Amino acid sequence: GNSVTQMEGPVTLSEEAFLTINCTYTATGYPSLFWYVQYPGEGLQLLLKATKADDKGSNKGFEATYRKETTSFHLEKGSVQVSDSAVYFCALRGSGAGSYQLTFGKGTKLSVIP
Amino acid sequence: GAVVSQHPSRVICKSGTSVKIECRSLDFQATTMFWYRQFPKQSLMLMATSNEGSKATYEQGVEKDKFLINHASLTLSTLTVTSAHPEDSSFYICSAFKGQANTEAFFGQGTRLTVV
Numbered sequence: 001g002n003s004v005t006q007m008e009g010p011v012t013l014s015e016e017a018f019l020t021i022n023c024t025y026t027a028t029g030y031p032s033l034f035w036y037v038q039y040p041g042e043g044l045q046l047l048l049k050a051t052k053a054d055d056k057g058s059n060k061g062f063e064a065t066y067r068k069e070t071t072s073f074h075l076e077k078g079s080v081q082v083s084d085s086a087v088y089f090c091a092l093r094g095s096g097a098g099s100y101q102l103t104f105g106k107g108t109k110l111s112v113i114p
Numbered sequence: 115g116a117v118v119s120q121h122p123s124r125v126i127c128k129s130g131t132s133v134k135i136e137c138r139s140l141d142f143q144a145t146t147m148f149w150y151r152q153f154p155k156q157s158l159m160l161m162a163t164s165n166e167g168s169k170a171t172y173e174q175g176v177e178k179d180k181f182l183i184n185h186a187s188l189t190l191s192t193l194t195v196t197s198a199h200p201e202d203s204s205f206y207i208c209s210a211f212k213g214q215a216n217t218e219a220f221f222g223q224g225t226r227l228t229v230v
Contacts, residue, residue, distance in 0.1 A: 034218070043120065043207050043221040044158075089157065093219075100146055100211055102219055106157040 002027040006090045006105035013080055013112050021075040021108045023064075023090035031092040033057075033066055033073040034102070038087045047075075047088070080112045117141055118210050120222025127198055127229055135193045135225045137208030143188035144210035149181075152205040152224075164191040198229040 006023040013019060025031065032051045036044040048057030050066035050073065057064050062077045073090060090105040117140040127133050137147055145166045150158040162183050163171040170183035180202075182194040191210075195202055208222045 036221075041224075041226070043118075043224040044209075045221070046218050049218060100219075101148070101160060101163070102209075104157045107155075109155075 002031065002092055002094055002103040004090050004092055004103055004105035006088075006108055008106065008108065009087075010109040010111060013110070015082055015112055015114050016079045017112075019075070019077040019080045019084075019110070021088055021090075021110070023073045023075065023105060025071050025073065025090075025092050027071075027092055027094060027103075029095035030068075031094050033064070034091040034093070035062070035064055035073070035075050036089040036091060036104075038089065038107070040086075044089065080110070082112045082114055085110055085112045118144075118208065118220045118222045120208055120225055122225060123223055124226045125228070127227070129199055129229055130197055132194055132196045133198055133227060135195075135206055135208075135227075137191045137193070137210070137222050139189045139210050139212075139220075142210075142212045144191075144212070145188060147185060147191040147208055147210045148219075149183060149191075149193050150207045150209065152207060158207060161193075166191075195227065198227070200229045203227055203229045 003026045034049045035047040037047045038044050048059040050057040053068035055066045064073050064075045087107045087109045089107045091102045119138045121136045147164040149161045152158050161176045164183045164185040166185045172178045185191040207224045209219045
């Protein structure tokens with residue numbers, strides 16, 4: 001079955017530091033890949049996505065590139081802010097017929113300190 | 115963008131009582147909605163897939179008689195936790211896809227259930 005593995009946190013960075021959260025996946029076919037962000041006490045919000053190999057998703061300064069050769073979708077941001085403190089989830093959605101389900105990684109908690 | 119609204123955001127109930135959580139798609143029709151449970155510091159665990167007009171599909175290990183799901187319309191799915199116990203305390207989140215393949219999922223705000 002499908003699975004997502006992301007680096008365990010928590011990750012603590014100083015403001016303006018560079019962020020990388022690693023994510024690798026196992027899936028058959030050509031899944032779509034997502035990063036979701038969860039702020040304290042809230043549901044999940046889509047941060048970015050990529051639907052095919054070599055696609056780069058980007059939003060709010062965050063980027064991730066769909067690497068099929070390494071089955072990875074690492075999240076990066078060049079300069080984090082305190083407001084980026086949240087839990088980040090990598091997820092995939094299968095490519096089979098009726099593939100609505102999302103498979104999530106365990107989440108990585110990011111804390112950015114001033 | 116599309117919005118999924120979940121209600122209530124927080125609920126405290128006594129052991130043995132039942133609690134209903136609503137999930138609404140506000141500006142689109144959702145034939146399929148999903149219910150997740152999130153344990154502290156853990157990922158989302160898919161509990162069940164809610165299908166409009168038919169029975170929900172439960173994941174292995176999820177008690178269908180305890181977690182009743184009703185998807186009576188294209189914009190509303192409800193999760194009822196029956197005879198709640200303290201171990202049912204958790205964060206419950208619903209989601210829905212607006213369209214067909216390769217569209218994003220929209221999530222509700224989540225419901226923090228505390229059973230005392």
